[in-house]
Amino acid sequence: MKQLTQASPPRAADLENPLYYLENMETVLGWVLTHHRDLLTAEESIQLDRFFHLSPAARALLTRMVMRTGDLFRVDKLSYPEIGVPEAEAISELVQGHWLDNSPLLSLDDLFRLFTLGDLRNGFARVLADLGQPKTVSKGRMRDLLAEAFSEPRLLTDWPGDGYGPVARVWGMDLFERIRLMFFGNLRQSWPDFVLVELGHQRYEEVAFEPESRAFQRREDVDNYLAMHQCRERLDQGMPANEVWPMVPDATDNPWLAGRRDRLLLELGRQAERQGERELALAAYTAVNHREARLKQLRLLERMKRFEEAWRLALSWQQKRDSAANEAEVQGMERIIKRLAVKVGAPVPEIPERPSLEEWTLSLPKPDSLSVEIAVRDHLTTEQAPVAYVENTLINGLFGLLCWQAIFDPVPGAFFHPFHVGPVDLTREDFVARRQALFDQCFGALDRGDYRERILQTWDTKEGIANPFVIWPALTRELLEVAMDCIPADHLTAIFKRLLGNIREHRSGFPDLIRFYPQAEAVDNRYEMVEVKGPGDRLQDHQVRWLEFFAEQGIPASVCYVRWQEDGAVDASGESG
Structure with a gap:
């Protein structure tokens, strides 16, 4: 019998184990029984406890069936050598344990889903002949012809013909659907999203899961x-x-x-x-x-x-x-x-004028393989003014590191299991309101000036742990340090507040490049963000809105329109204006 223990946080199974999908299913069921048993009926709770009393082979076969679409299966088509015993032996145990019904009632549609056209033509040969239909009738046409006469479900042995293989139905599929919902928090994710996907390649933030946070x-x-x-x-x-x-x-x-x-x-x-x-x-x-x-x-x-x-x-x-x-x-x-x-017949209200954008043009030889963004980055970079290709990663990364605690606060409905990249309510309108005090602390760090230590400490302690704002491979500690050296705290405050205003839309649309001027005397002139547009490309609406916001806030940002020079000459100025 499989023993349920909760001494350590659940982990995803190792794919080297042939029965890794069973391990993951046991993790799901164990998690629900531990944290949601009070939401199950006594009968449902007993049934799930009984799952762990099955033999490993029977548990594995049942898991395979639950993961597939529908609750009806052709027994002769079930082939899973890794369970270690003949499938018939595991099926017999599941039938005896009332997990499978080996004599289910089948509708005409069930029959047509389970069996091939050849099986059906043989089974209904005499009926089709009586209807004056050729043996080559299509499956769809055959179903239409038989629908009225065979409208009621019946046992497989009561259907015309005797060449059908045995069929079994999984009892309690609705219970497994309920379990799936309580674990994932939605029915959009299927069992294979957890049971068949290796989750071990990511590390997840350990979030306290208390009854009141459900x-x-x-x-x-x-x-x-x-x-x-x-x-x-x-x-x-x-x-x-x-x-x-x-x-x-x-x-x-x-x-x-x-x-x-x-x-x-x-x-x-x-x-x-x-x-x-x-x-x-x-x-x-x-x-x-x-x-x-x-x-x-x-x-x-x-x-x-x-x-x-x-x-x-x-x-x-x-x-x-x-x-x-x-x-x-x-x-x-x-x-x-x-x-x-x-x-x-009312006065037409005045619409505020939109700020003008800083735009400039750069002529470059067309590169053989580099993207236009990388070509501009390499052209603009100097020892005194390094340029980084960051797009949406830098600002989001700084925000995610500063606000880590707020993002992973276990408010009700934010986390359902230990394998979340981030809270499931991330893009809901009340995401910030439900964590307002914690976000106030984050912005307080920006006001006080100790945000730098907070961000770098989070980098050191959380590096590699999944976060919806932090793309670890795109960031380095050195990039974060130079960014915080050059971007004023009040600029970060303004950007982060807008980001929180609509996370779904505002996580994207940031300029492609950032150019740093670490030696500049004026604090507000130590960086510039640059959106790069190649020939024929144009600004998207969400990019325009970010650029207009930057203009309103006095945050240095511009659009660089690139054109390719046929003769190979280069406009080397690289200056905005």
């Missing part, structure tokens, strides 16, 4: 998630939005689940719009506490010609807008308000 506090929370998942599946399968709407669970007091419900309603609203159900779409958007829903609601009111209502809402939202508002939302709101002002 996203699921009650069994009803798990049921709620599963119901929402079923709604989303039905939408994806084409069920009309007005049929799914009554199935959506009521609002919940669980903030993490409330965010999931918002995303479900947002998708339901989109599909209702496409299906011409405008009132339903409006009701869905109105029920959503999400930035994206605001613009969708206003645009829909515009299309419905309810201009006065849209105008009042738009002005109300604009007045309540906070400084961390999504720039894309702000731009969209400004455009809508401008259109609505004309419709309701």
Whole structure:
């Protein structure tokens, strides 16, 4: 019998072990039984305990079946030599232990999924002949012809023909789905994401996992998630939005689940719009506490010609807008308000002018193999002014190292198991609010000036541990040190605050290069960020927004447009202007 122990943190199995997938499955089940047993029924808890009483071969075969799609299997197609015994022996143990049903009822669709066209033609030969169909009938055509006469499920032995191999059904697949949800925190990740993927190549931050930090506090929370998942599946399968709407669970007091419900309603609203159900779409958007829903609601009111209502809402939202508002939302709101002002006869509000960007051109010989960014880096680099190709890695890395403790704070719903690269609520709108005190401490270090020691100490103690902001291979301690020598703390503060305003969008779009001037007397002139654009390339919207922000804040940044010189001559100035 496998013994469950919790003396040490769970680890991913070594791929050298042929049964590594079983080790990983046992880790998942052991974790859930240790941390979520109170969310299981007594029967479910007993059933999972019984898993560990099976022989290793039976546990391994059951794991293989659970990892596959569906709950029905052709027994003669199960071949896993690494379990060490004949598959029939392990199957017999699983049947006796009530893990497998070796006489399941099969629908026509089940039969067609399990068996080949040749099997089906032989089995239904007499039926097809009676219907006047040729032996070469296609699988799809055969299924359509048989659907009415064979509409009820039946045992395999009761289907026409006798050439089918034995079939078994795994009992309790819904329990394994529930386990998967409680471990991963979602149903998007499949069993192979953990069971078949080697996780040992990464080191993970050890996060304290206490009962109060769980996203699921009650069994009803798990049921709620599963119901929402079923709604989303039905939408994806084409069920009309007005049929799914009554199935959506009521609002919940669980903030993490409330965010999931918002995303479900947002998708339901989109599909209702496409299906011409405008009132339903409006009701869905109105029920959503999400930035994206605001613009969708206003645009829909515009299309419905309810201009006065849209105008009042738009002005109300604009007045309540906070400084961390999504720039894309702000731009969209400004455009809508401008259109609505004309419709309701109100003065058109003035739109603030956008700052101009610093742009310059550099002519270079076209390199044989280097990227345009590397070519510009190599051209601009001097001993007095080194240039590094950093793109999104440097600023994100400095932020991730400074705010490590805040990022890995085990607030409810942030971590589900020990193998997270980062918190699962990282891109939620309330990510910062739930950790405000810790982020205040981080920015306090910038204000006091001891952020440098904090960042370097984190580098020394956490090097190599997965962090969603830190790309270790792209950074060196020396790069961090020169960056902190040259980038003023108030610039980092401004950049980090904008980054936190919308992590999903603002983690990218940083300029490609950074040029350092360590010997410059003026503190604000010791660096410059440079976005490189090769011939035919143009700035993307999120890059423009970062560059405009830099201009507003007085942070040195420019755009270098590169053109290739056919004669090999070089414009060696490399100066912005």
